[in-house]
Amino acid sequence: MEAKIGTRNIKSMIFKGIIVFFAFLITLPLIVILLYIIKQGITQVNWHFLTNVPAPPGEKGGGIVNALTGSFIMVLMASIVAVPVGILAGIYLSENPRTKLAYYSGLCVDILQGVPSIVVGIVVYFWVVKPLGGFSAIAGSIALAIMMLPIIIRSTEQTLKLLPDSLKEAALSLGVPYHRVILKVIVPCGFAGILSGITLSIARIIGETAPLLFTALGNNFFSLKITGQMESLPHVIFTYATSPYDDWHDLAWGASFILLMFVLTLNIVTKLLTRKWKIQL
Amino acid sequence: MSVLLLLIILGVLTTLIMESMPSIKSLGIGYLWGKVWDPVQNIYGAYPFLIGTLLTSFIALIISVPFSFAIAIYLGEYNPKGWLSDLLKNTVELIAAVPSIIYGFWGLFVLVPLVRTLEMKLNILPYGVGVFTASIVLAVMIIPYGASLGITLIRMVPSPLKEGAYALGATRWEVIRSVIMPYTRSGLFAGVLLSLGRALGETMAVTMLIGNTTALASVFKDVIFGPGNTMASVIANEFAEADHTLYVSALIELGLVLFFVTVVINLIGKRIITRFTNN
Numbered sequence: 001m002e003a004k005i006g007t008r009n010i011k012s013m014i015f016k017g018i019i020v021f022f023a024f025l026i027t028l029p030l031i032v033i034l035l036y037i038i039k040q041g042i043t044q045v046n047w048h049f050l051t052n053v054p055a056p057p058g059e060k061g062g063g064i065v066n067a068l069t070g071s072f073i074m075v076l077m078a079s080i081v082a083v084p085v086g087i088l089a090g091i092y093l094s095e096n097p098r099t100k101l102a103y104y105s106g107l108c109v110d111i112l113q114g115v116p117s118i119v120v121g122i123v124v125y126f127w128v129v130k131p132l133g134g135f136s137a138i139a140g141s142i143a144l145a146i147m148m149l150p151i152i153i154r155s156t157e158q159t160l161k162l163l164p165d166s167l168k169e170a171a172l173s174l175g176v177p178y179h180r181v182i183l184k185v186i187v188p189c190g191f192a193g194i195l196s197g198i199t200l201s202i203a204r205i206i207g208e209t210a211p212l213l214f215t216a217l218g219n220n221f222f223s224l225k226i227t228g229q230m231e232s233l234p235h236v237i238f239t240y241a242t243s244p245y246d247d248w249h250d251l252a253w254g255a256s257f258i259l260l261m262f263v264l265t266l267n268i269v270t271k272l273l274t275r276k277w278k279i280q281l
Numbered sequence: 282m283s284v285l286l287l288l289i290i291l292g293v294l295t296t297l298i299m300e301s302m303p304s305i306k307s308l309g310i311g312y313l314w315g316k317v318w319d320p321v322q323n324i325y326g327a328y329p330f331l332i333g334t335l336l337t338s339f340i341a342l343i344i345s346v347p348f349s350f351a352i353a354i355y356l357g358e359y360n361p362k363g364w365l366s367d368l369l370k371n372t373v374e375l376i377a378a379v380p381s382i383i384y385g386f387w388g389l390f391v392l393v394p395l396v397r398t399l400e401m402k403l404n405i406l407p408y409g410v411g412v413f414t415a416s417i418v419l420a421v422m423i424i425p426y427g428a429s430l431g432i433t434l435i436r437m438v439p440s441p442l443k444e445g446a447y448a449l450g451a452t453r454w455e456v457i458r459s460v461i462m463p464y465t466r467s468g469l470f471a472g473v474l475l476s477l478g479r480a481l482g483e484t485m486a487v488t489m490l491i492g493n494t495t496a497l498a499s500v501f502k503d504v505i506f507g508p509g510n511t512m513a514s515v516i517a518n519e520f521a522e523a524d525h526t527l528y529v530s531a532l533i534e535l536g537l538v539l540f541f542v543t544v545v546i547n548l549i550g551k552r553i554i555t556r557f558t559n560n
Contacts, residue, residue: 005450012454016359022351027372029421033379033387089286101284107548108286114547115293116482118513119536122520123293126300146289153286207380210484210513214520234382234485241386242489249390256383267378271371 034260041257044250053222054236054251062247064255066222067236070137073224074216074232075206077141082148083198089149090156090194091182097161113150120146121211129215137230140216147208148201155197159190196273203266207259209234233259293540301534303526312534318515320523325531327538333412333509334539337487338480340416340505345424346473352424353431353469354457361436370432377425385489388418393490396506405506410492412509418486423476430475434468434557435461468557474550478543481513488514512539 003011048063055062089105096102120143128139167189171181187194212235219229233255240252304312308325315326352373360366389410396417397409438461446456462469492508493515510518512535523529 008452008455012452015454015457019351019355019359022348023355023369026348026352026376026421026424027369030372030376030379032391033384036387036391037383085285101287105284105286108290110547110551111290111544112286114478114482114543116484116513116539116543118482118484118516119293119297119540122300122516122533122536123296125520126296127292149286149289203378207382209380209382210517213517217521234380237382237386238485238489241382241389252386256386259380260383263378263380264375267375 037253037256037260040250040253041255041260044254045257049251049254054220054240055247062251064231064233064236064251064258066219067231067233067255068258069222069224070216070219070230071206071232071234073226074137074141074144074212074230075202077138077226078144078148078205079198079202081141082145082152082201085145086149086152086197086201087156087187087194090153090197091160091186093153093157094160095182109150109153112146113154117147117208117210118213121214124211125214132227134227135215135217135229137216137226137228140212140230140232141226143211143215144205144208147205147211151201151204152194152197155200156190156194159193159197160186162193163189192273196270199266199270199273203263203270206262206266207234209238213238233262297533297537297540301530301537304530304534307527308531308534312531313538320519320528323525323527325527327512327531327535330510330512330515330535331538332504333491334481334511334513336412336504336509337416337419337491337511338477340413341419341423341480342473342477344417344420345427345476348420349424349427349431349472349476350469352428353435353472354461356428356432357435358457358461359453373425373428376421377429381422381483381486382489384418384422385486388414388486388490392417400506403506406503408492408506408508410490411507412491412504413506415487415490415509415511418490419480419483422483422486423479426476426479427469427472430472430554431465431469434465434472437558438464465557467553471550471553471557474546474553478546478550481546482539482543484513484517487511488517493518512536 050063050068051065052063053066054064089109093102093106093109124139124143124146128142129135132139163186167185168181171185172178176184212232216232216235217229218235218239219231223230237252237255237259240248240255243249304325308315312325312327313331314328315324316328317324317326318329319325352369356366356370392414393409396411396414397407400407400409442460442464443456446460451459491510491514493510494508516532516536516539520529520532523532
């Protein structure tokens with residue numbers, strides 16, 4: 001602190017410059033990636049692309065309708081499993097924060113959040129794929145559901161904890177039974193927060209590839225059979241991006257563009273929901 | 282429903298341990314530092330993948346830490362409100378939202394040629410794909426995790442502390458260095474740990490960019506720039522084609538190691554944060 005105030009001020013300014021430089025430099029890769037995907041992908045997307053199955057290498061055209069329906073079905077099935085379980089567990093955690101069970105399940109949520117997605121894939125392979133005797137969309141959805149759970153639980157818990165206790169107490173004092181208080185007061189009040197947790201978790205899992213590699217695998221043909229192999233958007237990108245054919249790369253760019261649009265839209269929806277209700281996730 | 286969570290975690294653990302039993306039994310602890318991975322000869326050593334995972338994660342961390350700290354300091358201290366900080370904050374969140382497969386795909390077609398030219402200039406075998414390329418993409422992907430935590434923590438520094446320092450005539454930089462940094466040190470460290478946990482388990486982008494070779498390069502230059510493999514990418518590449526019990530269970534043991542390491546890192550990180558926010 002012996003230096004003159006002038007040099008100290010200059011030092012401070014230089015440091016601010018460095019901070020601002022690094023902080024804004026990070027927008028660069030994102031912009032570059034987004035622009036590149038949009039540039040490569042948007043020319044691929046047309047009606048034909050969205051309604052056809054992939055063409056064999058060397059043939060022009062082909063689309064990703066099988067991946068679109070596959071992703072949709074698997075995410076839907078995963079949500080059907082994960083949303084109720086997640087919300088219930090979230091309610092439990094926020095209503096009984098001091099019990100032993102809540103402590104251990106909170107710990108489990110933390111663990112689950114950190115489990116690498118590839119490990120989830122392996123485990124579901126042994127839980128579902130092996131007993132059923134083959135890769136299936138069901139297995140894929142179960143893997144995705146496991147990945148969704150921690151996000152839904154945490155957002156439900158956080159939202160409900162923010163609700164003022166007086167709301168619940170008012171309802172209870174009017175003689176409303178406890179389960180109806182939860183259903184009619186707590187859940188509706190925290191609805192936007194819960195919903196944003198769901199959209200966020202869908203945005204997270206729709207791009208997950210690793211757990212699908214050993215569960216749903218892929219399928220070059222259109223299939224709605226949930227006990228059979230099913231294609232998904234991220235998997236189609238993975239197989240075509242690593243293939244040696246240019247036509248397939250183009251397909252993959254198109255698929256990336258669509259996936260990116262899904263993810264961005266879901267994130268913006270989440271953002272709007274949280275902003276409207278001032279929820280901090 | 283909460284019981285279900287406990288069951289899932291226990292189930293994951295038992296499945297991993299049960300299925301990796303054959304390899305634990307026949308290969309023992311030496312598995313972890315066996316240098317050769319040759320499924321055809323039935324020799325399995327995880328050492329190359331451990332090194333690959335550690336290398337990619339740590340290079341990625343080193344690259345990402347200045348960025349995530351800069352974002353945290355800028356959004357936490359210099360410019361916490363206003364449209365510019367909203368914009369930057371949303372950008373950071375979007376970086377976390379982009380699926381890893383898209384990072385991998387982009388890296389494969391844009392970054393790999395760039396790295397290849399760089400390697401030609403440096404007189405290294407121009408693989409393009411490799412540990413270095415994977416680390417760069419990984420660095421971008423993990424920046425948001427450290428940054429968003431850092432923002433919250435830096436905003437939690439009590440303003441009397443900062444005001445006290447300003448009143449004594451400290452400049453902004455001096456306040457940041459001698460008030461904010463020491464106060465948030467443990468929290469920022471937890472942020473680094475959490476992003477490390479992310480980096481260790483990241484699969485798809487790394488699988489596409491690391492080049493996938495099971496041999497460990499002997500020259501240091503090749504270790505960094507040449508192709509390698511991580512635990513997650515080996516599993517992703519070889520699990521589907523593993524044809525005998527020992528091969529499969531060796532791969533699952535990798536998964537088990539990965540599971541333990543990430544769980545421990547995450548729990549330590551979370552523990553530090555809880556302690557920080559409670560104080």
